Each structure stands twice: as structure tokens, then as C-alpha cells.
Amino acid sequence: MSTNRRVVIDNATLSGVERITGMSQTLNLNNVDNDILCLEKLVTAILFSDELIGVDDYKDEFRSSRLKNFDFIGFTKIDQPTYAALAEDAAKFARSMAFSFEGSKPAGDVVSFFEALRIDPQLRWDVWVSSEYLTLSYLVKDTKYASYETSIDSVFRNEDADRALVAVETDHRPAFSVADRPDIADVKDLVGALSSNNSQYAGTDGKSALDRILFGYGWAAERSHFYNAVAHTLEADAYLAPLRDAFCESCCRIDYPSQVIGLLETLKAKSQETLSSILEPSGQARFAIRLPFFTAYLISRTSNPNQCIDLALSMRNMSEFRECRTIFQNLNHLSAADKIQEVNGILKYLEQSCASLMKKYAVSTDNGLQFSLSLGLTGITLGASLKLNQLFRSYKNKPFARIFRNIAQDxxxxxxxxxxxxKICSSIRKHPKATYPKISATPKYMEHKQSGHSRPAEL
Incomplete structure (x- = not known):
């Protein structure tokens, strides 16, 4: 069966690929892990699509080089009125998300986002002699081994680099609040309230993640909504950068908290399973699938990341990938009449295909088998309050399949x-001013304690 599976890939993913392949220089060297995941997103998009589409809205000074670097992607221009309407709708959605604080810990919708990212931030006072600096710090098991949090923080720094792209009149900031303090409406109010109660206040710590995480959460929400809407208008699926996939997963966690965790944990615990699913009486399903980490396979057979892309392009028409595209296409075109039977049958074939791919393309290193976990959806439960319903508003009453990669596993x-x-990093070109930005990290056992160096920051 021939397919015409179209995939929209976002510019943030392509920027990461440009850095890991050496097409552009790398300034923040902590970005490398994220950039490897961007390469994984691109090669996966290649393998599971018949046509790749990009949005031709990149920075003017780099636009021509981007089109040249990715000549296998069909870039499309969106007319200005449509683009503006999609962006405003996306910003409105971002403003509907809740970023709150209860005491020194984040609360509201953003907690599910942090769960998807597997990070645990806390507002703290960093003490230096007689001065105290406000910081959003990462709680970690051991501050000597915080490479994961450093990598995640770099993803937020990378999103922060997009501030200049945000139209001045566009407000995509999530709704901000503090428990029992209706007078605090934004982060400036929070900093003001905390500083006014601390005579030792000396400013905000330069390593604090507060500003970039607040921006990154709103921007991830806006871009996720925007690209999903663009994909809908182009009759395509959206493959998003890792942080944006984590945002989509967080919306699933808000709407179906126990189900999402259960699906992902099942596949982590049972090495022989490649699919776990929950099918509702309506025929709607949520499923988690295990797939090979294709970058490991591709780099094991090539010399550098550019060759990985070429190899993926040559593999795309192999029977196993055509078969998977057929399965995903069927998920996108379910008939309402026999939905439950159809979904059950399609998920059965999907499990068989995933098992076949794992057997053929999964690479085992000294540290274990390389595999990825993805969360999938067929349809959504309609309800005005559900986050998924808002995120995928264009898809109301339509069966669809969406796959979100789990960033923590990747x-x-x-x-x-x-x-x-x-080998994957062999093509990186370091910027003359390249650095490894530091983060603020605090031992988890200090969460409710204070020492001569830090303490929780609460009103």
C-alpha cells in the first residue's frame, strides 16, 4: 500500500542538527546532548515519512543557508494573515497554562512539564558572606553528578535564544500566580515580595534558571500549538524539538496522569514488550511504544552525523519503514463506525512492527540496549477544560495519531x-567564545533544610 505520510519538522530541531553536524558553530557546549536528540528527531522523521516539510520563516540572515543545508525538506511560506492568526492563537493557548509557586516549589500545570523532563527545581537563597542571592536551583542526588540537569538547562538556554524572534506585541507568558498571594501577578512581583522581606537581598543569582524556565515553558507551549496547527493546515504530522515534545507529554500527564506514567513504566520494566496501550469504550486509545534509538544504529555504520542523515534517506523506502508508515496512516484515517475493532487491529500490527524494528536496528552498548519511548494518541476526549483538547483544537472530531518522544529516556x-x-560529536565546530554555562544545583536532602550556604526561599 502506497502512502503519502507528510511530516512538519520545526526550526529548533534543524538548528540542533546544524550544530551537531558542524553546519553552524556551537556556542553553548552543554547543548550537545540536546543536539544529538535533534539529530534523532530528524532521522526518525525521515524514516517514518514520505515527505518532509519545513516552515520558511527562519532568520533572514540565515534563511538561504538553511534551505541549502536541508535541500531534502520542502520549505513552505505561510501567508502573513494566516501566520499571524496561528501565532496569536498559539500565544493565547500558552497564556492558558499555569506556572505557580506554593512555598518554594513550582505548582500548577508546569509541575507535569517538570515531571516529563525529570527535573525538580526549587527557589532558594544562595548565601555569600553577608549577601543572599535569589535562585531557582535544581535539586539533585549529588551536585558532583548533575550532567543531566545541566543538559536540560541548556535546552532552556537554547529556547531563550529565540527571544528576539518573538513579536513585541505577542504575549505568550503562562499565567503566573503564588498560593495565597493574589497581589503577585508575575515573576517581578514575586522577586519584589521576596526581596522586600530579606534585608540581605543582593540580587538574582546569575546561575538561576527562573527567568529562562519561565520563558521556555511559555515558548514551548506556543511553538507546540503553532506547529501542530500548521501541520493540520498542511495535512501533515508534527515532529517537534525535544523540549516541545516534553511539553506535549506534559499535557497528556495533566489529562491522564496515572495512565501516562503506567504506560511508560511498563515498557521500561518489561524488556520484551514494545507496546503498551489503553483502549477506551469510545475507541480512543493512548499507547506507549518502544523503538530503537536510530542515531546509535546509524552512527555505528557511518563516520559522522552528516552520513547518518544520508543513510536514513537511503533507508526510508525499506519495507519495514514503509509498513510503519502504512500503520500510522491507518491511525490517521480510522472510520468512526468500527473504531474499537480498527484500533485494536492497528495496535497489534504496530506492536509487531516495533518488535521487528527493535530486533533489526537496536544497538546494544556497554551500558545497555539503546531504545526510545514514545507516547501516542488516537483521538482525544472532547472537553473544554482538557489541555490536549486545547493543544489539538484543530483536530476536534477527527481521528489522528500523535507520537511524543520521551526526552528523559532519550x-x-x-x-x-x-x-x-x-563519532556523533566528530563534526562539531566550537565557537571561539564557546563555554559550558554553570547551573545552580542543590542536594535533594537539603530541600527542606538550610545551611550556611543556602536555604529555601519562601514568602
Whole structure:
């Protein structure tokens, strides 16, 4: 069966690929792990699509080089009125998300986002002699081994680089609040309230993640909504950058908290399973699938990341990938009449296909088998309050399939690459001013404690 599976890939993913392949220089060297995941997103998009589409809205000074670097992607211009309407709708959705604080810990919708990212931030006072600096710090098991949090923080720094792209009149900031303090409406109010009660206040710590995480959460929400809407208008699926996929997963966690965790944990615990699913009486389903970490396979057979892309393009028409595209196409075109029977049958074939791919393309390193976990949806339960319903508003009353990669598992894959890591990084060109930005990290056991160096920051 021939397919015409179209995939829209976002510019943030392509920027990461440009850095890992050496097409552009790398300024923040902590970005490398994220950029490897961007390469994984691109090669996966290639393997599971018949046509790749990009949005031709990149920065003017780099636009021509981007079109040249990715000549296998069909870039499309969106007319200005449509683009503006999609962006405003996306910003409105971002403003509907809740970023709150209860005491020193984040609360509201953003908690599910942090759960998807597997990070645990806390507002703290960093003490330096007689001065105290406000910081959003990462709670970690051991501050000597906080490479994961450093990598996640770099993803937020990377999103922060997009501030200049945000139209001045566009407000995509999530709704901000503090428990029992209706007078605090934004982060400036929070900093003002905390500083006014601390005579030792000396400013905000330069390593604090507060500003970039607040921006990154709103921007991830806006871009996720925007690209999903663009994909809908182009009759395509959206493959988003890792942080944006994590945002989509967080919306699933808000709407179906126990189900999402259960699906992902099942596949982590049972090494022989490649699919776990929950099918509702309506025929709607949520499922988690295990797939090979294709970058590990591709780099094991090539010399550098550019060759990985070429190999993926040559593999795209192999029977196993055509078969998967057929399955995903069927998920996108379910008939309402026999939905439950159809979904059950399609998920059965999907499990068989995933098992076949795992057997053929999964690479085992000294640190274990390289595999990715993805969360999938067929349809959504309609309800005005559901986050998924807002995120996929264009898809109301339409069956559809969406796959979100689990960023925490994929970051673990990067850690486990062993000797293959050097090959993937072999093309990186360091910027003359390249650095490894520092983060603020606090031992988890100090969460409710204070020392001579830090303490929780609460009103």
C-alpha cells in the first residue's frame, strides 16, 4: 500500500542538527546532548515519512543557508494573515497554562512539564558572606553528578535564544500566580515580595534558571500549538524539538496522569514488550511504544552525523519503514463506525512492527540496549477544560495519531552511547567564545533544610 505520510519538522530541531553536524558553530557546549536528540528527531522523521516539510520563516540572515543545508525538506511560506492568526492563537493557548509557586516549589500545570523532563527545581537563597542571592536551583542526588540537569538547562538556554524572534506585541507568558498571594501577578512581583522581606537581598543569582524556565515553558507551549496547527493546515504530522515534545507529554500527564506514567513504566520494566496501550469504550486509545534509538544504529555504520542523515534517506523506502508508515496512516484515517475493532487491529500490527524494528536496528552498548519511548494518541476526549483538547483544537472530531518522544529516556540514551558518542560529536565546530554555562544545583536532602550556604526561599 502506497502512502503519502507528510511530516512538519520545526526550526529548533534543524538548528540542533546544524550544530551537531558542524553546519553552524556551537556556542553553548552543554547543548550537545540536546543536539544529538535533534539529530534523532530528524532521522526518525525521515524514516517514518514520505515527505518532509519545513516552515520558511527562519532568520533572514540565515534563511538561504538553511534551505541549502536541508535541500531534502520542502520549505513552505505561510501567508502573513494566516501566520499571524496561528501565532496569536498559539500565544493565547500558552497564556492558558499555569506556572505557580506554593512555598518554594513550582505548582500548577508546569509541575507535569517538570515531571516529563525529570527535573525538580526549587527557589532558594544562595548565601555569600553577608549577601543572599535569589535562585531557582535544581535539586539533585549529588551536585558532583548533575550532567543531566545541566543538559536540560541548556535546552532552556537554547529556547531563550529565540527571544528576539518573538513579536513585541505577542504575549505568550503562562499565567503566573503564588498560593495565597493574589497581589503577585508575575515573576517581578514575586522577586519584589521576596526581596522586600530579606534585608540581605543582593540580587538574582546569575546561575538561576527562573527567568529562562519561565520563558521556555511559555515558548514551548506556543511553538507546540503553532506547529501542530500548521501541520493540520498542511495535512501533515508534527515532529517537534525535544523540549516541545516534553511539553506535549506534559499535557497528556495533566489529562491522564496515572495512565501516562503506567504506560511508560511498563515498557521500561518489561524488556520484551514494545507496546503498551489503553483502549477506551469510545475507541480512543493512548499507547506507549518502544523503538530503537536510530542515531546509535546509524552512527555505528557511518563516520559522522552528516552520513547518518544520508543513510536514513537511503533507508526510508525499506519495507519495514514503509509498513510503519502504512500503520500510522491507518491511525490517521480510522472510520468512526468500527473504531474499537480498527484500533485494536492497528495496535497489534504496530506492536509487531516495533518488535521487528527493535530486533533489526537496536544497538546494544556497554551500558545497555539503546531504545526510545514514545507516547501516542488516537483521538482525544472532547472537553473544554482538557489541555490536549486545547493543544489539538484543530483536530476536534477527527481521528489522528500523535507520537511524543520521551526526552528523559532519550537523554539517558545519549549518556549510554559510550564510544559512539565521539563519532556523533566528530563534526562539531566550537565557537571561539564557546563555554559550558554553570547551573545552580542543590542536594535533594537539603530541600527542606538550610545551611550556611543556602536555604529555601519562601514568602
Amino acid at each position: 537523554m539517558l540514551n545519549v549518556e549510554r552511547l559510550g564510544g559512539l558518542h565521539d
